[in-house]
Amino acid sequence: MSKREKKIKWADDPKITIAQSLYFPAIVEGLKTTISHIFAPRSTREYPEVEPTLPPNYRGVHRLNRDDKGNVKCVACFLCQTACPAFCITIEAAPAPRDDPQWADRDKYPATFVIDELRCIYCGMCEEACPVDAIELTSIYDLTGSSREEMIYDKEKLLQVFDETSKSPKDPVRTHRGELGMASEEIK
């Protein structure tokens, strides 16, 4: 036996037994697996009948939060519009009425606040950017509409989303309920 031959490790095919060559045990084994799956729990999600349980940080449709007085919390700082990678937020700022005690806590407020929900990629960066916790993403995932115009959410619509969702345990207002955040404290 040469040196080269000694180095070779021979791996033979396993020898088949009579049980294997008859096929029947293998077929029975396979049928056992198949039948056991008939009685296994289903993995189908029956969606419209059974709503999915979403994780608490699920990012769905936006809402604009209200403060204690019922005004929109947003101070029109444009941080969310700047942070948005999809350019779906358009804000027009207006000076807050100075004499009105309702608006005493801020300089500006959004005259219009429009989010194009079709453009949005639901990354949640607007929520992260907001200094006064005015914009939040809710757990509404089944957003539908019959036209593109319908899917462009203006301020009223976004506040309406707040009114609809803030009471539900699924979408609690996450931070600083009622008052504005730290960024507004200099004005006070």
Next chain:
Amino acid sequence: MTWMNTWPSLLAIIIVIAVMPIAALYMTFLERKIAAWVQDRVGPNRVGPAGAFQAIADAVKIMLKEQVIPDHVNRGVYFVAPAISVFTATFALCVVPFGPVPLNSGDGVRYIIAPHIDTGLMFLFSIASLSAYGIILGGWASNNKYSLYGAVRSCAQFLSYEIPLGLSVLGVVATSGTLNIETIVHHQSSGWFGWNIWWQPLGAILFFVSALAETNRLPFDLPECEQELVGGFHTEYSGIKFVMFFLAENIHVVTVSILTVLLFFGGWHFPGLESQSEWGFIGFLLRFFVVYAKVMAVIFFIMLLRWTLPRFRFDQLMGLAWKGMIPLGLLNFFGVVLAMSFGWPLWTLAVVSTTLVFAAGWINVGRARSAVARRAQMAHDVVIGVGN
């Protein structure tokens, strides 16, 4: 023949024509449900309670589908092929009792179109083998290389498995002494051990396997193999014509299941229901229930097999028929002939069957081992060099 003698046959014809397509339709539903259950899914459940009307919705959808006829097809044959498939599948049911049939043909309702045909099995097999025409003509008329390949493949499979199919029932025919299906069933009326499965286990297995191959069911669905091929013979078919091929296939599955039950599992006989005098209404219903419980079990088994066994390679398919099942069928028949001519008791047939199965197993082990040794020697020669 008077009118009074013909009405049961007319009734049976109406039942076959009306019920068979619906049964075949519902088999697609059952198939989808079982597929879903095996894969831990729920399956179709939108149309009607638990999806029960899905099959009807499918049928309506298919009826209303546009008929797309490619320009390059041979139009006449193209239209005839699916019709031949359905016609042969339905025509074969002519001699198959699809419910209990009293031995005395005068007794009321009988679930067979042509009762007491003495060449029943022969007729059945000759008609059923005509269904190869539907497939080969479909492939030919499509005027498409892949369809023709599919058709040729399928035809080769049909021809190969006709032989073990015929050989497998010869044992039953010899022990019962008749080709008449009702008489064969009648011969199995003596309780559990009257059933042919005990005396012809090998025949039953061969029959079932080659019948699966004849119906193009998995693991023998080489003509179609949904996942691997360009459709096979029905590539150029769509809409109702496409479905007619599958209708034929499903009718074949029903026929085969009924035949398996009738030939090997005692038909409408069950221990405790043997006496022929019980042809009252209750007895009749019970027998009806018995035969359909058995048929459903076989259909269920066929569908489970689909999700259990992988598909054959084409050479394996041919090897199984020519090197395995045909010799086994011949030897089994030889055993039956010996037992019949020397008057050996029935249990010797079971011994013969079992011996044959194990002998085949041993031969297979030897073949596989020598193949392994040959491959090892070849590898050795390549690596070391011959004569080194």
